[in-house]
Amino acid sequence: MISAHGNWQALFSSGSCKLYKTSCKATGQYVALSYCWGKSLAYTTTTGNLKIHTQHGGIPFSQLPKTLQDAIFMVRYLNIGHLWADCLCIIQDDKADWEYEAAQMADVYSNAYLTIAATRATHCGEGFLQPRKVSDGDKVQFEDAQGHFQERVLAVRTLHFATNQMYWECAHSFEEENGIVRASDTDFYKEYSLESLAKDQDAWERMVQEYTSREMTYQSDKFPALSGVISALQKITGDTCYAGIWRSWFLLGLLWRIQHPDRDIYVFAPKQPRSVGFWRAPSWSFGALEGVVLYDILQRASRAWDFCSQLEHCNVVPSGSNPLGELKSGYASIRGPLTVISDTDQEIFGNTTNGKACKVHLSGHRYVYGGVYFDLEDYETCNILMITPYDGLALRPVNATTNTYVRVGAVWAFINMGIIHESGAKQSFAVHESPLSAADYPEPTLITLL
Numbered sequence: 001m002i003s004a005h006g007n008w009q010a011l012f013s014s015g016s017c018k019l020y021k022t023s024c025k026a027t028g029q030y031v032a033l034s035y036c037w038g039k040s041l042a043y044t045t046t047t048g049n050l051k052i053h054t055q056h057g058g059i060p061f062s063q064l065p066k067t068l069q070d071a072i073f074m075v076r077y078l079n080i081g082h083l084w085a086d087c088l089c090i091i092q093d094d095k096a097d098w099e100y101e102a103a104q105m106a107d108v109y110s111n112a113y114l115t116i117a118a119t120r121a122t123h124c125g126e127g128f129l130q131p132r133k134v135s136d137g138d139k140v141q142f143e144d145a146q147g148h149f150q151e152r153v154l155a156v157r158t159l160h161f162a163t164n165q166m167y168w169e170c171a172h173s174f175e176e177e178n179g180i181v182r183a184s185d186t187d188f189y190k191e192y193s194l195e196s197l198a199k200d201q202d203a204w205e206r207m208v209q210e211y212t213s214r215e216m217t218y219q220s221d222k223f224p225a226l227s228g229v230i231s232a233l234q235k236i237t238g239d240t241c242y243a244g245i246w247r248s249w250f251l252l253g254l255l256w257r258i259q260h261p262d263r264d265i266y267v268f269a270p271k272q273p274r275s276v277g278f279w280r281a282p283s284w285s286f287g288a289l290e291g292v293v294l295y296d297i298l299q300r301a302s303r304a305w306d307f308c309s310q311l312e313h314c315n316v317v318p319s320g321s322n323p324l325g326e327l328k329s330g331y332a333s334i335r336g337p338l339t340v341i342s343d344t345d346q347e348i349f350g351n352t353t354n355g356k357a358c359k360v361h362l363s364g365h366r367y368v369y370g371g372v373y374f375d376l377e378d379y380e381t382c383n384i385l386m387i388t389p390y391d392g393l394a395l396r397p398v399n400a401t402t403n404t405y406v407r408v409g410a411v412w413a414f415i416n417m418g419i420i421h422e423s424g425a426k427q428s429f430a431v432h433e434s435p436l437s438a439a440d441y442p443e444p445t446l447i448t449l450l
Contacts, residue, residue, distance in 0.1 A: 016058070029080050029082070035124060219276045256297075271291060273290065309335060342358065
């Protein structure tokens with residue numbers, strides 16, 4: 001590549017660059033950079049140096065971290081005049097500017113002529129143009145940060161700089177330098193493209209699992225780091241997303257669970273569930289916690305079942321100017337049958353992929369056996385709101401007089417087991433030939449989920 005330019009040092013003849021403020025009518029090509037900051041970034045745009053950065057020569061090349069230097073080198077080599085990098089193009093100590101720019105991520109990466117991914121670099125000081133390591137079995141190790149997942153979904157075409165070679169990724173293929181097409185990596189784009197996510201609920205569920213398996217540099221970025229994807233999908237579908245749950249299938253979207261690596265037989269990623277230490281989202285949203293989110297309750301269930309509940313109202317309030325960014329508050333009003341589970345400590349099938357065994361209480365002194373997946377803390381008994389006749393949410397009351405609750409887990413009932421009738425100390429078992437329905441549960445109640 002370098003020989004094509006003859007004297008590659010000429011690419012550094014201009015030892016500095018500057019910020020260029022675009023207008024809504026501006027046209028042209030630019031390259032977007034996808035990279036890992038690491039624990040900190042040595043050089044950023046702030047309110048204090050913004051004016052200097054917009055002046056000619058305002059950003060000295062020599063002071064930039066190595067990943068930024070390598071990106072500028074590549075952009076100059078490609079003869080493209082502009083580079084977008086978040087550390088320089090977003091005013092880092094201006095929360096309003098950060099929120100505004102975070103809301104524009106869909107446009108930034110989808111409109112870029114090319115995205116350069118510093119895939120091999122674990123921090124901004126490492127760079128990505130070092131001598132390569134020769135290996136027979138090269139494997140692309142994509143950065144695990146959640147923000148970079150969004151960038152990969154949104155980018156139209158990406159050039160990955162990995163440890164051993166470069167990789168080309170676009171809507172049609174994922175290719176090595178020698179032209180070999182890697183089918184497994186090509187499938188990533190096909191599965192998580194905006195087109196797939198817009199028309200396939202299963203694709204969204206798999207994307208949530210993939211997204212939540214990754215770690216965050218800043219815990220408050222859970223929704224901002226996904227806001228670009230959500231913004232683009234809202235424009236495509238006309239749907240509305242509330243804290244990661246889509247209105248068109250809101251009730252089913254509530255039926256997620258947290259993977260527990262010490263309990264689950266199959267572990268997608270060894271990430272331990274944990275609280276984030278501050279309020280980040282309503283309890284019914286997967287953004288309230290840290291952990292790998294699974295929708296395997298829905299995979300077990302039949303989505304043809306009638307709903308027991310209905311969504312009356314939902315509202316989430318952003319904390320800043322990005323409507324899909326950090327949240328300040330949120331709730332959902334749902335009308336449905338409220339009942340209880342009990343005896344969750346019994347060892348019927350233990351702590352496995354089926355959850356903890358429990359009794360799911362019906363109306364008329366009856367119950368069926370089921371399983372409960374608690375999010376973080378286990379309870380021997382708790383309230384449940386049935387979403388379908390076989391699936392529901394485990395709840396704890398915040399204020400019983402106002403029917404206000406928080407989610408603590410997800411519940412499912414056995415499909416092919418009979419109903420147990422209780423009469424004092426006596427119990428009788430009856431085979432339930434017809435499927436459970438809303439009529440088997442108490443009358444619907446209006447509750448508020450916080």
